[in-house]
Amino acid sequence: MRDLVLIVDDVEINRMILREILIDQYDVIEAQDGAETLDILFKQNVRPTAILLDIIMPGMDGFEVLRAVKNHSETHKIPVLFITAADSDTNESRGLKAGAADYVSKPFNPDVVMTRLDSCISLMRYQTELEGLVEKKTAEVTKTYEQTLEVLATIIEYRSLESGEHIRRTTMLTQIMVNEMLKYPHYREILLAQNYESIVKASALHDIGKIGIPDNILLKPGKLTDEEFDIMRTHTSIGRDIIDSILKTLPDNAMYLKYCREICYYHHERWDGKGYPTKLKGEDIPISARILSIVDVYDALVNQRCYKPPFSYDEAVNIIVEGSGTQFDPNLVEVFLKTTETFRQLQESLQD
Amino acid sequence: MENDTNVYINAEDGVKRVGGNMALYKKLLTRFAEGNYLESLTTELENGSLEGAANMAHTIKGVSANLSLTKVNEISAALESALKNGKPHDELYAQLKTAAAATIERINSL
Numbered sequence: 001m002r003d004l005v006l007i008v009d010d011v012e013i014n015r016m017i018l019r020e021i022l023i024d025q026y027d028v029i030e031a032q033d034g035a036e037t038l039d040i041l042f043k044q045n046v047r048p049t050a051i052l053l054d055i056i057m058p059g060m061d062g063f064e065v066l067r068a069v070k071n072h073s074e075t076h077k078i079p080v081l082f083i084t085a086a087d088s089d090t091n092e093s094r095g096l097k098a099g100a101a102d103y104v105s106k107p108f109n110p111d112v113v114m115t116r117l118d119s120c121i122s123l124m125r126y127q128t129e130l131e132g133l134v135e136k137k138t139a140e141v142t143k144t145y146e147q148t149l150e151v152l153a154t155i156i157e158y159r160s161l162e163s164g165e166h167i168r169r170t171t172m173l174t175q176i177m178v179n180e181m182l183k184y185p186h187y188r189e190i191l192l193a194q195n196y197e198s199i200v201k202a203s204a205l206h207d208i209g210k211i212g213i214p215d216n217i218l219l220k221p222g223k224l225t226d227e228e229f230d231i232m233r234t235h236t237s238i239g240r241d242i243i244d245s246i247l248k249t250l251p252d253n254a255m256y257l258k259y260c261r262e263i264c265y266y267h268h269e270r271w272d273g274k275g276y277p278t279k280l281k282g283e284d285i286p287i288s289a290r291i292l293s294i295v296d297v298y299d300a301l302v303n304q305r306c307y308k309p310p311f312s313y314d315e316a317v318n319i320i321v322e323g324s325g326t327q328f329d330p331n332l333v334e335v336f337l338k339t340t341e342t343f344r345q346l347q348e349s350l351q352d
Numbered sequence: 353m354e355n356d357t358n359v360y361i362n363a364e365d366g367v368k369r370v371g372g373n374m375a376l377y378k379k380l381l382t383r384f385a386e387g388n389y390l391e392s393l394t395t396e397l398e399n400g401s402l403e404g405a406a407n408m409a410h411t412i413k414g415v416s417a418n419l420s421l422t423k424v425n426e427i428s429a430a431l432e433s434a435l436k437n438g439k440p441h442d443e444l445y446a447q448l449k450t451a452a453a454a455t456i457e458r459i460n461s462l
Binding site for chain 1: 368369370371373376380383384387407410411413414415417418419420
């Protein structure tokens with residue numbers, strides 16, 4: 001099948017000459033201005049392999065058309081070659097900066113036009129192929145990572161450190177919090193920059209460090225002594241150490257495991273700096289861990305633990321609100337309050 | 353007349369651009385002759401739109417380059433530059449008019 005080239009020029013003679021130059025090797029369609037170009041691309045949904053685009057045209061000029069092509073997800077990869085009248089001005093460099101793949105000058109030299117067009121198309125193909133490979137590779141890495149997490153979660157569950165339901169609920173509550181945060185531009189920016197899906201997945205491992213806590217402390221009904229509590233607290237740094245050793249064997253998963261590490265190590269830090277193990281304060285505490293501390297406490301409150309009966313939803317919400325600005329990030333508590341109904345529904349469908 | 357025509361139309365060069373297809377080249381020349389390019393330029397100037405006139409001179413420059421209309425190309429390039437830089441352009445406009453008329457006359461007698 002032959003590639004299709006769209007020629008955009010307001011002068012028919014120029015289009016006819018280009019058509020004649022291209023026709024042995026390409027199928028050609030023509031547009032006489034910007035409006036017709038947009039109609040062909042976005043109304044008729046024609047997808048040319050490349051576009052030859054005149055700059056100076058009545059109505060929309062070439063730069064505006066280029067912007068429209070580059071701003072649309074379905075056309076932004078199409079190489080656009082500007083048609084310029086040589087020696088006239090700085091249109092060549094301006095066009096290249098605006099995202100044109102190359103340019104051809106009037107008077108057209110048929111060999112030059114063909115060579116530049118061919119190489120722009122080859123380059124685009126090569127790039128698309130590479131992007132496909134990267135996507136495939138990334139999917140493989142993600143899969144490995146998810147399998148790693150599943151294995152670890154199974155270990156936690158098997159050792160009865162936490163019930164499987166608590167782990168599943170934590171993940172889901174974290175997902176609900178993240179979904180709510182995405183509605184705020186401030187958090188949206190932060191989360192999109194941080195690959196937030198990984199935060200959600202990593203939340204399942206927040207208590208993995210409890211593997212290193214002796215059963216007589218971990219499963220003790222009632223209050224822990226100060227000494228026992230000191231040992232209990234080490235589950236944060238044990239968790240970090242476990243993730244660090246995994247990082248050594250699976251360096252490809254560094255980005256994902258980074259969140260596991262943060263969450264394990266910092267999910268008992270407090271907004272006012274009185275938490276453990278490092279007494280980090282405020283926004284110095286990674287956002288993943290700040291989310292987790294709310295989610296973890298809430299879930300612990302509304303479910304039964306070996307050391308306490310369940311609280312009601314309203315009591316649990318009140319305790320979180322009371323901790324706003326001391327134990328918890330006050331902004332995140334505000335986000336949390338928007339999710340309480342969803343949290344409650346989830347709790348009711350997933351009781352321990 | 354032959355030598356004289358070469359001043360205005362470099363047919364040898366122009367026909368190469370369309371793969372040696374003389375019939376197509378002649379057809380394109382006729383399109384140019386019928387294209388009212390000079391009239392459009394005149395209208396822009398009469399309306400006092402220097403930008404529109406510069407764009408029209410630019411269009412004439414491009415199409416004449418593609419058709420190897422040597423004389424028209426030279427003068428339209430100079431006119432475009434004069435219009436863009438706010439220089440006097442009446443003389444160049446007059447020259448272009450004459451050159452375009454002479455070119456079109458030769459196209460029609462081909």
